[in-house]
Amino acid sequence: MTPVFSLRQVDVCFGKGPGALCALREMDLTIARGERVALIGANGCGKSTLLRLLHGLMPTSRGQLQRDGTLGHAMVFQRPYLMRMSAQNNVALGLWLRGTGWGAAKAAAAGALERVGLSEHAMRPAHKLSGGQQQRVALARAWAMRPQVLMLDEPTASLDPHAKREVEALIQQFATIDPSMTLVFASHNLGQVKRLATRVIYMEQGRIVADLPVQEFFGSAVLQERYPQAHAFVKGELV
Amino acid sequence: MTSFTDSAGTALHLITSLDPTLIAIVARSLWVSAWATLIACTLGLVLGALLGVGRFAGRQMVLAVLNTFLAVPSVVVGLVVYLLLSRTGPLGFLGWLFSFKAMVLAQAVLVLPVVTALTRQVVEDAEDAHGEQLQSLGARTLLRGALLAWDERYALLTVALAAFGRAISEVGAVMIVGGNIDGFTRVMTTAIALETSKGDLPLALGLGLVLLWVVLALNGVVAAVRRWRTGEEGAAGAVAPLGGGV
Numbered sequence: 001m002t003p004v005f006s007l008r009q010v011d012v013c014f015g016k017g018p019g020a021l022c023a024l025r026e027m028d029l030t031i032a033r034g035e036r037v038a039l040i041g042a043n044g045c046g047k048s049t050l051l052r053l054l055h056g057l058m059p060t061s062r063g064q065l066q067r068d069g070t071l072g073h074a075m076v077f078q079r080p081y082l083m084r085m086s087a088q089n090n091v092a093l094g095l096w097l098r099g100t101g102w103g104a105a106k107a108a109a110a111g112a113l114e115r116v117g118l119s120e121h122a123m124r125p126a127h128k129l130s131g132g133q134q135q136r137v138a139l140a141r142a143w144a145m146r147p148q149v150l151m152l153d154e155p156t157a158s159l160d161p162h163a164k165r166e167v168e169a170l171i172q173q174f175a176t177i178d179p180s181m182t183l184v185f186a187s188h189n190l191g192q193v194k195r196l197a198t199r200v201i202y203m204e205q206g207r208i209v210a211d212l213p214v215q216e217f218f219g220s221a222v223l224q225e226r227y228p229q230a231h232a233f234v235k236g237e238l239v
Numbered sequence: 240m241t242s243f244t245d246s247a248g249t250a251l252h253l254i255t256s257l258d259p260t261l262i263a264i265v266a267r268s269l270w271v272s273a274w275a276t277l278i279a280c281t282l283g284l285v286l287g288a289l290l291g292v293g294r295f296a297g298r299q300m301v302l303a304v305l306n307t308f309l310a311v312p313s314v315v316v317g318l319v320v321y322l323l324l325s326r327t328g329p330l331g332f333l334g335w336l337f338s339f340k341a342m343v344l345a346q347a348v349l350v351l352p353v354v355t356a357l358t359r360q361v362v363e364d365a366e367d368a369h370g371e372q373l374q375s376l377g378a379r380t381l382l383r384g385a386l387l388a389w390d391e392r393y394a395l396l397t398v399a400l401a402a403f404g405r406a407i408s409e410v411g412a413v414m415i416v417g418g419n420i421d422g423f424t425r426v427m428t429t430a431i432a433l434e435t436s437k438g439d440l441p442l443a444l445g446l447g448l449v450l451l452w453v454v455l456a457l458n459g460v461v462a463a464v465r466r467w468r469t470g471e472e473g474a475a476g477a478v479a480p481l482g483g484g485v
Contacts, residue, residue, distance in 0.1 A: 052371070055375055057371055057374060057375060074375075075375045077371075077372055077375075080372070081368075081369040081372040081373070083386065083389075083390045084390055084392075093376070094376045094377075097373075097376045097377040097378050097382070098376075098377045141376075
């Protein structure tokens with residue numbers, strides 16, 4: 001089966017020459033269809049850069065990146081950008097930009113907003129919704145595109161606990177509805193990682209340090225024995 | 240002092256009695272500047288949005304030239320447009336010199352860099368903040384520029400008002416290309432200059448007061464739009480203050 005993503009010795013650097021700053025270094029990674037991959041690590045370790053690279057928002061500086069071009073992608077950001085228009089039009093815009101006619105896009109947007117429980121807010125200006133509601137609109141926008149690969153960059157980081165639970169439940173729901181959907185997400189919330197991921201990648205300074213199934217990452221002695229830095233990070237985050 | 244108070248009194252009388260000469264000059268000024276602003280905005284919003292999202296070789300040079308044009312005195316713009324429209328100039332065949340159209344063209348050329356530069360800044364800031372997300376939805380460069388400009392429409396409205404303020408308060412360009420012909424190309428600023436030199440201070444002062452009110456009203460509209468945006472969206476707009484130049 002063709003992997004969704006395959007990276008071989010990939011570097012992503014900003015700038016050129018000796019002053020270049022590399023956010024990703026010598027990255028080897030393969031992600032298969034249907035996997036739910038969590039990226040964890042300290043701020044600046046390269047999680048967001050990796051997500052952007054996989055989503056095609058930035059080029060590699062070195063190495064090989066292969067994507068399964070037959071799969072549709074969508075990405076949700078920590079702070080979603082919603083235009084000054086209604087929630088429904090914001091969702092429809094995503095579909096329209098991918099080639100759907102405006103009428104069909106609006107109809108699909110209504111369905112997607114219903115899915116995230118925001119039907120009654122469909123006609124409200126998106127920027128007047130709460131942070132949690134805005135993130136749900138962004139999820140609806142991504143979901144409306146029927147993505148086979150969904151990427152999430154700390155989707156609940158700026159939300160209150162209640163909104164966090166709502167958004168996480170939606171992500172869980174999406175993954176349940178379409179088990180073949182590949183989910184790649186960055187998070188600092190290890191409880192969320194346990195609940196959503198099947199595989200955990202711990203990164204440090206642009207490199208993958210540990211890459212384990214979620215049960216092994218959290219529930220065995222492997223992490224402590226083989227990856228002491230990752231273990232120390234997890235312990236620190238759990239405190 | 241007596242002369243000033245007498246002139247002010249007569250000026251107020253001219254305004255309150257809707258003096259036909261004064262009204263005609265004010266209407267012509269508003270009309271010329273409105274057309275010039277419309278033309279400059281049509282071009283400047285597109286160019287500014289393109290510059291805001293476009294990344295190409297020589298972009299910094301283009302921005303440096305654009306910013307230089309912001310500081311060009313209106314008399315220089317008037318001179319260039321005069322040379323273009325004069326009988327031996329490349330646009331002489333149009334026969335526009337000393338006409339309403341010439342004044343519109345001169346003011347449009349004068350405020351085009353203002354609209355372009357401010358639009359570029361607004362759209363570039365929006366691109367830096369949100370461009371990546373639009374790109375992730377599938378919006379390519381040109382479409383991104385259009386969407387970001389639309390989303391920043393309230394900030395761009397204040398840009399248009401700033402451009403109008405610049406156009407209506409300038410005197411050098413319209414004086415050169417319009418010729419300040421009575422009843423034909425005489426506008427507020429050129430009339431003020433002429434009446435002052437003739438010693439007819441009441442009319443000059445009356446026109447000056449109207450011009451001040453127009454600019455004050457524009458500033459009021461800009462402030463209201465800015466306050467409304469801040470209240471509605473929690474974002475403050477950044478625009479240049481209104482003002483003119485000779």
